[in-house]
Structure formats: structure tokens, C-alpha cells
Amino acid sequence: MATQISLEPIGFVHSHVKITPKPEYDWSDAVSEIELAQAWQAGLDGLEQYSHVIVLYWAHKATDKAKMALRVHYRGEVTLPKVGLFASRSPYRPNPLCMKVVRLLSVKGNILHVQNLDALDGTPVVDIKPFIPTNDVPTDVRVPDWNQFRSETP
Amino acid sequence: MATQISLEPIGFVHSHVKITPKPEYDWSDAVSEIELAQAWQAGLDGLEQYSHVIVLYWAHKATDKAKMALRVHYRGEVTLPKVGLFASRSPYRPNPLCMKVVRLLSVKGNILHVQNLDALDGTPVVDIKPFIPTNDVPTDVRVPDWNQFRSETP
Numbered sequence: 001m002a003t004q005i006s007l008e009p010i011g012f013v014h015s016h017v018k019i020t021p022k023p024e025y026d027w028s029d030a031v032s033e034i035e036l037a038q039a040w041q042a043g044l045d046g047l048e049q050y051s052h053v054i055v056l057y058w059a060h061k062a063t064d065k066a067k068m069a070l071r072v073h074y075r076g077e078v079t080l081p082k083v084g085l086f087a088s089r090s091p092y093r094p095n096p097l098c099m100k101v102v103r104l105l106s107v108k109g110n111i112l113h114v115q116n117l118d119a120l121d122g123t124p125v126v127d128i129k130p131f132i133p134t135n136d137v138p139t140d141v142r143v144p145d146w147n148q149f150r151s152e153t154p
Numbered sequence: 155m156a157t158q159i160s161l162e163p164i165g166f167v168h169s170h171v172k173i174t175p176k177p178e179y180d181w182s183d184a185v186s187e188i189e190l191a192q193a194w195q196a197g198l199d200g201l202e203q204y205s206h207v208i209v210l211y212w213a214h215k216a217t218d219k220a221k222m223a224l225r226v227h228y229r230g231e232v233t234l235p236k237v238g239l240f241a242s243r244s245p246y247r248p249n250p251l252c253m254k255v256v257r258l259l260s261v262k263g264n265i266l267h268v269q270n271l272d273a274l275d276g277t278p279v280v281d282i283k284p285f286i287p288t289n290d291v292p293t294d295v296r297v298p299d300w301n302q303f304r305s306e307t308p
Contacts, residue, residue: 005161007249042224046237049298070196083200086282128240144203
């Protein structure tokens with residue numbers, strides 16, 4: 001399709017995770033830093049009053065289109081049936097944009113400290129939004145059986 | 155910053171909402187269609203087993219950088235204090251990407267019917283992901299007082 005969209009990173013992730021870990025890697029306690037370009041610092045005013053923020057980032061290590069498949073094993077687990085890529089959260093997507101809700105630990109100047117961000121060191125961040133349950137959490141949510149997989153593994 | 159990122163729409167929104175409505179417009183009952191490029195149709199397999207999906211879209215009517223301010227009135231409400239743009243959900247952002255959790259009503263071929271998508275007719279869609287509460291809904295969420303505004307108005 002003809003529409004072309006250009007994004008500019010607003011900042012970058014600093015993390016001790018430098019290379020892609022295994023799918024079962026647990027990011028929940030990982031603390032990372034997001035360093036925003038100084039031009040955007042005033043745009044953070046008031047964000048510290050939220051406990052959680054939505055981070056949109058560019059999965060810069062998942063841009064090889066040769067590795068993208070239309071149908072994938074959910075979470076890379078070969079015992080599960082293949083599903084369409086849009087029914088997965090694989091970073092190998094037509095546009096490798098990832099969305100992660102993270103705990104906001106602090107905002108100091110142009111630096112955010114966050115917990116649970118599943119992004120590698122050097123990842124370009126393209127947006128940060130406040131997480132607002134009345135807006136972002138619907139009721140009556142249903143997920144398929146094969147998605148329950150996550151909670152069955154430690 | 156030097157990194158440049160290009161996105162390609164995977165599809166477009168069809169909606170009866172053709173022009174930007176007032177901020178108080180209630181989208182919750184709005185039903186829209188997302189028409190994916192046919193090349194991506196197989197990528198939808200299994201998505202219909204989820205009740206809700208995350209839609210990432212390009213706010214193509216909010217790309218005028220002259221209208222973007224670093225500090226904005228929350229929800230355009232002048233009685234509320236100004237906050238940084240990243241503490242708001244205004245579409246006027248360095249990268250006007252919007253994220254909306256919508257109810258998935260049906261998937262037929264390359265067409266999704268969704269409810270509660272706050273996007274104008276013709277909006278480019280750049281990603282669709284399954285909404286997974288164990289992944290996307292944290293506990294102990296706190297929002298600032300001025301965010302309660304929404305629930306105080308009908």
C-alpha cells in the first residue's frame with residue numbers, strides 16, 4: 001500500500017540484557033532505563049503520578065523479514081498449534097512494533113527507570129503513554145486455551 | 155537521532171466517523187471495520203478466539219507538528235492543569251501512534267469487525283495483537299487525581 005510512515009525514536013533503552021534471551025526468560029524483575037532525547041523532557045511532566053506506563057518500541061533485532069512467518073507456534077512452543085502472526089506476540093511482524101505495560105519506578109530529568117520492559121539494550125523507543133485502566137482494561141476478556149500455556153509454566 | 159524507522163500500513167479502518175469528533179465523543183458502541191491487505195490474511199488465524207485485540211494505528215489527521223505542544227491540558231479540558239504530552243493520550247505526539255484495546259466482533263477473510271476503536275475512517279493500521287490480561291494488565295495500578303476526570307463526567 002502506498003502510505004509510508006516514518007517514525008523517529010524519542011529515546012533508547014539501556015538494559016543489562018544485551019542479546020535476545022530465550023523465550024522463557026522472565027523479565028518481570030528487570031529494571032531498565034529509558035533515556036529520552038532532551039528535547040522531549042518537558043513532555044514527561046506529570047507522568048510520575050502514574051504507576052504504570054505503556055512503552056511502544058521498535059524491535060530493532062526483529063527486522064529481518066526473512067525470519068517472519070505468517071503462521072507461528074505460540075511463544076515458540078512446538079507442542080502448541082501454529083496460529084497466525086497477529087494472534088501471537090512475536091516481534092517478527094510486518095511492523096516490528098512492540099507494546100509493553102511497565103511499572104514506572106522514577107522519572108529524573110529525561111531518564112525513566114522502569115520495571116518489566118522486555119526490550120534489549122539499545123532498543124529505540126517511539127512512544128510513552130500513561131496506562132489508564134478505565135481506558136485500557138476491558139471487561140469480559142476471553143483468551144483461547146492455548147494461551148493459558150503461560151500460566152501453566154513456572 | 156539518526157535511526158529512521160519506516161512503517162507500512164497492514165490495512166485501513168472503515169468507519170462512519172469521517173471527521174474528528176469532539177473530545178467527549180463516546181466511541182464505546184462504535185463498530186468499525188479493519189480491512190487488512192490480503193497478503194496478511196493467513197496471519198489472522200486463531201485471532202477470533204480472543205475477545206479483545208490491541209490495535210496500533212497511525213493518527214493520520216494528527217501529523218501536523220505545529221499543533222503538537224510539549225504540555226497540554228488533559229483531554230483538552232482547560233480547567234485541568236497542563237501536563238506533559240507523554241502524560242496525556244493526545245494523538246499529537248512526536249510519533250502519532252495510537253494504541254486502543256477493542257472488542258473483536260468477527261473475523262471474516264481479511265476483514266475484522268471491532269467495537270470501541272477510536273479511529274477515523276481511512277486511518278492506517280500498523281499492527282494488531284491479541285489482548286492477554288496476564289501480560290497486559292498489571293496489578294496495583296495508580297492514576298493521578300486529575301485523571302479521574304473521565305469517570306466524573308457522564
